[in-house]
Amino acid sequence: MWMASRHACSSTVAYEVVALMGLAASRFRLATWSRVRIRMESLRRYLIAPPSGHAILMNGPWGSGKSYHWHHFALSLGDIGREPITLSVAGLVSQEQLESALFQASLSGIGSEAMREAASVIGRALLRTVKIEPNDIKLKSDFSSGKTVVCLDDIERFAGDFSVLFGFIVNLLDRARIHCVLLADENNALEKFGDEFGVSKERIVGRTIAVTPDLAAFSREVINGLEDQGTRDLLTRHINYIDSLLSAIGTSNLRTVRYFLMEAAALITDIRPADLNNVAPLLSAVCFWTFSESRNAAERSVAASVFRIGGMEVAIQTHVNRNSARTGSDGAIGRAALLLQECGLADEAANWPKSKAFADLIDGTEADTATIAEDFGLHAPNSMPKARALQATFNGYSQMSDQDLQFAIGEARALIQEGIVGDLVDLIELYRTLRHFRSMGFIAQSESDFDLEMRAAFSSYDASQMTCDQAGLEFLSEHHGAGGLPIWDTVQALATQIELREVADQNRRMLAQLADPSQEVPGLIESVGMFTDVDPNSYAAELIAGAPIATDRLSRAIRRSHRVSNVRSYLQEEAPFYESLANALEAQLKTDTPRTIAQVSVLTVKDQLSALAKMVR
Known part of the structure; x- marks a missing residue:
């Protein structure tokens, strides 16, 4: 089973490799993106011309796609007789490290795998061992021929004095006479290196290209690079919805977009949804999880709590927040509602079910995809309780017709009135949803009359015919503000009766097990209380x-x-x-x-x- 214990940082790196492999396999070329081709025309003209003694700078924030665009552009350089060498200067501090990194990068396409691996370890020491003078390197092409293009990535993350990096770049431009492409977040570089960067830029940079992400085109390319045909087709079918999610979330980070798409693809591949038209709630849920986690790792637990609480419950709290002078940010449900609003997905939350399995996935445990599929209605459930089935229906009420919504409301009210066999917590959540619908005007009844009707229904329940998720009830009380409901005293009394009956039933089962030679002997500690009424x-x-x-x-x-x-x-x-x-x-x-x-x-x-x-x- 697909494992979910991947953290955002490591996941992003791994997915980037997978996605790039898929793109390379599909022989993607720059000419397929007209907008990118237009943006890169200045770069193409710079590289076609003889070395000018100046570098060209691709500027954009982290995750905007500088490395991504350069990677695909570099695939086309053979068409104009150029050979690219790309290296990151992140974490490097000295001239020697820069030269060693350049040498290692120049080996990326030649020799055996063992040679490339050895070179990555030995580095510059190899130059001395084989008596090669660094200035005489002719590994991928003749540096003096004007064919080599050196791309230095992560300029703002260079760890040494900028004067060292500046000298290295000047050496490439003036002594080696090669083309040089710099990738940098200019704002961060100015903040880190100060005026030194600004003055140096004027000396070595001829033109700056602003890189802005094309999320729609990038999303389509990532999806087209997926290995599984069924997953590709399903995500392509929902590409307009994915575009709307990315617009709502307001991101410009391509790495985070890839993280979202790869997590969604992994789930869809494992689940194989039976209802191909009903995956939108899962997509928006994965979008919320991945973007909130990428924004701030500390928000992962808050994102998980949304699915332990249930999207409709958070939507109810959001509605309460809008109509209250309080911020509503206290407690788990308040923080969850606030995070949803900040992420721009508050309207999508009402479509999300309560899913402990999905919450566990967010927390990093192994994905129980079968349960997630059932929770999100992607597989036909074998025996979903009626109350949960109705709650799942209400989660997507905004997509229902007025007639269907009123019919479902009637079914829910009848179910609560009947008080048939079921779990008390499921019925309370259904009542809270109906109460929310009444406040929205979907139920034409005064609040006092509605609550009086519901109190009478809950008071008539037979505790011997019901179950109660005591942990779920406690969570409702602590985090949902359920203790303030008009029927809460009735609910507590009923829950106490159910608990006493369940304890008595458990004691009887333990005694029966102790007396039955065909069963394992229960321990006295594990079955404390079984002699209570004996x-x-x-x-x-x-x-x-x-x-x-x-x-x-x-x-x-x-x-x-x-x-x-x-x-x-x-x-x-x-x-x-x-x-x-x-x-x-x-x-x-x-x-x-x-x-x-x-x-x-x-x-x-x-x-x-x-x-x-x-x-x-």
């Missing part, structure tokens, strides 16, 4: 009647508890029952002479119970 005298009679099998199983359970060093902290409240049961066994057991195996087993477990009671008191 009468010691009645249970003693059952043990005596079932000895030695019943008593031997209880003896094994007692022995297991001795393996835990802090057993007292678990079983202290059980001590009175153990002591009472031991006394009942002693009082009820009638022994023969000689004793039977069953009688000995009863006496053994009696002594074990007494010792355990004494130990945990």
Whole structure:
């Protein structure tokens, strides 16, 4: 299964390599992009002409596509008789390191793989070993011929004094007489190197090309480079929606766009959606995750909380924020609503389901793509509860017709009124959605009448026929502001009844398991509370009647508890029952002479119970 433990930084690098391989395989050439061709015409004219003693600068912010455009442009340089050498100066500090990096870059297309790998390690030392003078290098082309084009990337990330880099560039331009292309974020370079950069630029740069990202063209090229045909076709089918997402998010970083598209492609390839028309919520969810994480890694947990809460719940909070003097930024749901607004995807959030699996994916755990597919409605669910199915329908209400929306609202109200078998938390979330719809005017009823109707419905529920996700209920109370709902006191009372019934059912199951020879013996610590409603005298009679099998199983359970060093902290409240049961066994057991195996087993477990009671008191 596809693994999701990739972090944004490492993912971006890996995806960039994959995408570039795909693009190279498709023999993409610069001429296929008219807008890029126009932008690069100045660069082409500079390279066709003899070396002028000046470099040309491609300027743009990080992620704007400088390296990307240069990579594809360099593929066409053979058409004009030029040989490119590209190297990054990021982290380099000295003239020697720059020369070594240039030498290593010049080996990128020649020799065996072993030679290239060795050169990357040995670097300039290799020059001295083989007695080659650096000024005489003729590896890819003759530097004096004017055919070589050296591209220096990441100018603003050079770690040494700019005068060192300036001298290196001047040497390339004046001594080697070659064409030189510089890639830089000029604003960051000015901030880092100050006036030294400005003065040096005037000396070595002839023309500056502003690089601005073409997100639409870039997205199409990344999608066309995907290996899986089905994924390519599906993303191409939704390319206009992808364009609208990128416009809403307001990014100019091509690396982040690639990160988004590759994550979306990986999920789609694994899921194989049954409904090809219903992938928009998944695409917008992946867009929100990847862009919020790329913007600030600390926002990853906030993005994950959106899907633990559910998009409709966040939409409700956003609506509350708009109609309240409070900022609504306190608590998980408030921060989630604020992040959605900042990312420009608040309107998309209502289409997202509550999906723990997707939240776990964002947090970096292995992707449970089957559950994600079911949560997003991309696979037909086998047995989705009616309340969840209706909630999933409401998540996409903005795409529904008025007639369909009113029909679904009627179904939801009827479901809550019936109080049939279901989970209490699912019904509460459905109620909150209906209450939100009422505030929007979709339900023609006053708030007081609506809440009175819902309170009556929840008050009529039979706790013995329902379940309750207690953790989910607690989360609702802490993060959704559900404690302020008019029906909350009714909900709490019902949840308490359900919990007591579920505990009693669990205790009965543990007792039945303890008595069943075909099942594993449960530990006393793992099944704390199973003797809560048990009468010691009645249970003693059952043990005596079932000895030695019943008593031997209880003896094994007692022995297991001795393996835990802090057993007292678990079983202290059980001590009175153990002591009472031991006394009942002693009082009820009638022994023969000689004793039977069953009688000995009863006496053994009696002594074990007494010792355990004494130990945990």
